[in-house]
Amino acid sequence: MSSGSHALVEFEGVNKYFGDVHVLKDVTLEVERQEVAVVIGPSGSGKSTLLRCTNRLEEIQSGEIRLGGDAISAPDADVNRLRQRVGMVFQSFNLFPHMTAIENIMIGPTEVKGVPEAQARERAESLLDDVGLDNQADSYPHELSGGQQQRVAIARALAMDPEVMLFDEVTSALDPELVGEVLDVMRDLAEEGMTMLVVTHEMGFAREVGDTITLMSDGRIAERTPADQFFDQPRTDRGKEFLRRLL
Amino acid sequence: MSDAYSEESTGEGPDFLDDDAVVRRIGELIAGLFTLSVLGFLAWILATQVDYRLLRSVFPRFVEAFRLVVFIVVVSSVASVSLGTLMGLARISSSPLTGRIAKGYVEFFRGTPLLFQLFVIFFGIPRLWPPGQFPIGDWRVPAAIIGLTLNHIAYVAEAVRGGVGAVEDGQLEAARSLGMSKVQAMRKIVLPQAWRNALPAIGNDQIILVKDTSLLTVIAIPEIMSVFRNINSNQLDPWTPLVWVCLFYLLVTMSMSLAVSILERRADWSADDEVGGLRGLLSSIGKGLGRRL
Numbered sequence: 001m002s003s004g005s006h007a008l009v010e011f012e013g014v015n016k017y018f019g020d021v022h023v024l025k026d027v028t029l030e031v032e033r034q035e036v037a038v039v040i041g042p043s044g045s046g047k048s049t050l051l052r053c054t055n056r057l058e059e060i061q062s063g064e065i066r067l068g069g070d071a072i073s074a075p076d077a078d079v080n081r082l083r084q085r086v087g088m089v090f091q092s093f094n095l096f097p098h099m100t101a102i103e104n105i106m107i108g109p110t111e112v113k114g115v116p117e118a119q120a121r122e123r124a125e126s127l128l129d130d131v132g133l134d135n136q137a138d139s140y141p142h143e144l145s146g147g148q149q150q151r152v153a154i155a156r157a158l159a160m161d162p163e164v165m166l167f168d169e170v171t172s173a174l175d176p177e178l179v180g181e182v183l184d185v186m187r188d189l190a191e192e193g194m195t196m197l198v199v200t201h202e203m204g205f206a207r208e209v210g211d212t213i214t215l216m217s218d219g220r221i222a223e224r225t226p227a228d229q230f231f232d233q234p235r236t237d238r239g240k241e242f243l244r245r246l247l
Numbered sequence: 248m249s250d251a252y253s254e255e256s257t258g259e260g261p262d263f264l265d266d267d268a269v270v271r272r273i274g275e276l277i278a279g280l281f282t283l284s285v286l287g288f289l290a291w292i293l294a295t296q297v298d299y300r301l302l303r304s305v306f307p308r309f310v311e312a313f314r315l316v317v318f319i320v321v322v323s324s325v326a327s328v329s330l331g332t333l334m335g336l337a338r339i340s341s342s343p344l345t346g347r348i349a350k351g352y353v354e355f356f357r358g359t360p361l362l363f364q365l366f367v368i369f370f371g372i373p374r375l376w377p378p379g380q381f382p383i384g385d386w387r388v389p390a391a392i393i394g395l396t397l398n399h400i401a402y403v404a405e406a407v408r409g410g411v412g413a414v415e416d417g418q419l420e421a422a423r424s425l426g427m428s429k430v431q432a433m434r435k436i437v438l439p440q441a442w443r444n445a446l447p448a449i450g451n452d453q454i455i456l457v458k459d460t461s462l463l464t465v466i467a468i469p470e471i472m473s474v475f476r477n478i479n480s481n482q483l484d485p486w487t488p489l490v491w492v493c494l495f496y497l498l499v500t501m502s503m504s505l506a507v508s509i510l511e512r513r514a515d516w517s518a519d520d521e522v523g524g525l526r527g528l529l530s531s532i533g534k535g536l537g538r539r540l
Contacts, residue, residue, distance in 0.1 A: 057420055080427070086424070094415070096421070096436055098440060107425070107435060108427075111431055112425055140516055140517065156425070160426065
């Protein structure tokens with residue numbers, strides 16, 4: 001890993017097209033170590049795409065994305081190795097339905113990093129404990145509630161010991177009464193100093209846990225402000241408009 | 248006219264069809280009559296048309312044919328399922344060359360009759376050697392196995408392709424996000440799910456494979472239908488040998504579908520019972536039988 005002078009995640013002049021549609025327009029963004037960067041904005045503004053480019057689930061057409069100084073977007077980058085350093089949690093959980101909760105968490109370390117089975121199991125047990133599911137190790141995903149599934153998915157991503165975690169609207173598919181338990185886990189994670197890029201519609205969470213708010217609008221970063229400032233006095237008209245619509 | 252929920256006819260069809268219980272009774276009546284007439288017909292055939300002495304005396308000839316058919320089915324089945332799985336993977340390969348070659352294969356073998364394919368292999372291939380030089384003495388059984396296998400690879404491939412297609416995109420994305428290579432993600436995450444999705448279609452195809460062995464009579468294989476034809480033309484008695492034909496095919500196809508439902512159960516991770524070890528196997532056999540009967 002490279003020098004500490006870099007931000008952990010850097011976007012520099014990133015452009016992304018889906019066919020003719022220009023979804024990310026000249027995006028430049030730096031996320032510092034231990035920062036909780038909350039990305040908000042209307043749907044279709046490019047928030048999820050921004051996240052998916054960070055671990056190269058989507059390719060970009062120009063610009064550069066770096067992780068700890070290493071160009072993740074370079075054509076010759078070792079994608080599989082770089083992805084191990086980026087954990088991702090999805091809106092639809094995407095747990096592996098043919099594996100139990102603990103197997104879901106162990107498969108990354110054993111398959112990708114070659115961690116011995118026993119060691120992976122021990123770590124998975126402690127992660128399950130962290131997300132409050134130590135009694136569900138042998139449950140299959142279909143036996144778990146949405147909130148429990150999402151917590152297993154977070155543990156699965158953490159098992160790879162990533163440097164940064166991406167959260168892509170992770171509470172949007174949940175029943176309202178299950179949202180809290182997932183946000184609690186994310187709050188704990190933030191307090192432990194994990195670097196997080198969070199796309200969410202949960203403004204309470206954004207305000208309380210977020211360090212910075214990045215407002216996206218029409219593929220551009222419209223505003224990037226410390227969280228405590230954004231909700232009281234946004235700097236841009238876009239920000240003001242977004243907050244007005246929220247109320 | 249009474250209240251809004253009255254049993255008023257909706258306008259189309261006779262009024263009594265609005266009553267679920269009546270429709271259900273009518274269904275049961277039709278099903279019952281159908282079953283009765285089939286059973287009656289069978290009983291009448293067995294009572295008047297079947298010569299039981301002949302039935303007993305031709306049994307060994309059917310057993311011999313049956314053993315040959317089972318041998319051909321087992322070999323072609325194992326070969327077509329394993330090679331067909333590979334062909335299905337080739338079909339969805341990200342390499343356009345591999346994908347197109349596999350597509351061409353599937354189009355050809357699904358698009359021409361099995362009979363034609365058997366003729367090409369049985370009659371055509373040996374003629375590529377000078378007369379008398381073809382190295383295999385009895386080409387019938389090998390030709391049959393090769394023909395059935397090549398044909399059913401195409402159908403298994405399509406089932407596997409469909410099974411992979413039915414796995415959500417998010418599964419591959421989640422696997423790749425953990426840093427798995429494409430091959431690791433396919434092997435550990437996508438294929439186990441795809442296999443479960445494809446199993447019913449593969450099972451269906453393998454039952455058709457069993458019945459396809461009846462075509463082998465045209466390349467002089469002494470299978471079950473050819474035994475029937477011999478007996479029928481010698482004795483002028485179709486019904487007696489047809490009893491054995493029916494029982495033997497049903498024996499193979501029903502064991503086949505039992506095997507498939509056992510495999511389906513074992514691949515079903517949302518099943519309520521624990522599967523694993525001998526007890527798991529026995530319980531899935533029981534459940535499989537339960538589903539059959």
